Amino acid sequence: MLNADLTPYTVTRVRDLAALRDAVRAFRAKGLSVGFVPTMGALHAGHLALVEHAKSLCDVVVVSIFVNPKQFAPHEDFGRYPRQEDRDAALLATVGCDLVYLPEADLMYPDVFASTVHVDGPALTLEGEFRPQFFDGVATVVLKLFNQVQPDVAVFGEKDYQQLQVVKTFVRDLDLPVRVVGLATVREADGLALSSRNAYLSADERRTAARLIVELNTVAEVVRSGGDRAAALQTATENLRAAGFGPVDYITLRDAETLAEAGPDTRALRLLAAAWLGKTRLIDNIAI
């Protein structure tokens, strides 16, 4: 699908808030419901599945493309994060996206910008430990985008499972009038979760990367059959290192909603992992 001839399709692009609001107002005036998919661009089939799902829930779908500087630390990959607007817009046209919103960073964060949305609870652990400013940046930009687009429904991928829980948390806490929907992770044939950052992987690393979901599935099987959880997690870590992974930041069983450490009585479990492969940090997660 990604390499199909895209010529017949176009999608309207807007770059400033006034134009966005005009366009959304025009949708509303026709009585159309509005779905929203926020992205950082570098779109792959996972993003397109989010758009298609939003389109199945709403009359029109708005997609934002914004590489949000507030969710990158100075040492992270903000500068080299892939940017490919024309290709992204062409792909979005193929899945029925009605409007692409491409805000400029200096309009999103003018010099006087002084506000932060901070989430405790599910944001404090895992990615929140390894990337301390990450979820403040995510929550602040997502709240801004929600207020800009004012959608009925917003669709997020479960690939970034913790992000999905953080968004659900502040949407609930701050009474935002939007329904947040999570969609299952889209995977390559060998199981690797689609990610814009997979583009950083060498051919060798790409082959090794698929080992991550293999190990997660193995742990899940042990948990489901009542086996030794700690031993399974330890083995998975060792297997990843032996396969060529660098440091495993975490591979851990959590409460699926709060992301607190799972105990024997935790009903809904989520298994989450983050690990380095060369200079690329991969994350993945599965339900149990």
Next chain:
Amino acid sequence: MLNADLTPYTVTRVRDLAALRDAVRAFRAKGLSVGFVPTMGALHAGHLALVEHAKSLCDVVVVSIFVNPKQFAPHEDFGRYPRQEDRDAALLATVGCDLVYLPEADLMYPDVFASTVHVDGPALTLEGEFRPQFFDGVATVVLKLFNQVQPDVAVFGEKDYQQLQVVKTFVRDLDLPVRVVGLATVREADGLALSSRNAYLSADERRTAARLIVELNTVAEVVRSGGDRAAALQTATENLRAAGFGPVDYITLRDAETLAEAGPDTRALRLLAAAWLGKTRLIDNIAI
């Protein structure tokens, strides 16, 4: 006005978010614009002026009454803050308020509540120094209330001038689709700014309290005539102490928008003060 016979007037009260949203949806279905005045109750003529102003700008006006625990420190007056719902509702009916929203604290902040709106800039100084958790509490509850009511316009008093600037800041930063309007402070005959906390003052303190605006006006006159600002502020502080005030937390000239310390080139000036009178802390401010 406050002691008039209120019997002929009533105003609808709602206590939960679903009922609020139903009522606002019914207004919207009729094509009515919605104004909003958030309060902590204990209403006085200053609040009623806000409602009347909102009513002049919008078709209907919603008033919330919620003594917000998040903007009180443990040692502050949350417990003894005056609560008088029936009287407040009767007063609101006399000025054309269409709906009173009285949310319960455990619905506003359930146990799992984990989100905070934090503002830097104008929130860091003055009240932000003396009451460190105050503006996080204000910003968080006002954002919640805005998302609950979804008004076109919200009206705030200039009595809490710094709060007004903080609200304007996060509304701008977070792209909230609401227009924030400030209204001039309503004063007693002797100039004392109306405040629910004036009820704490003894008869003696009440007479002394009027000295605050006298001193502010004197400083303003010196500034307007190009006199010695620092000397005027020092004299005002000494005069307040001599008149019977306790500690003067601040009396200071600021940039009217950013609340940064004013310099000789600051164009729009605001003079703000906070001072103790017995166990009551009074604040006031004026434009220059």
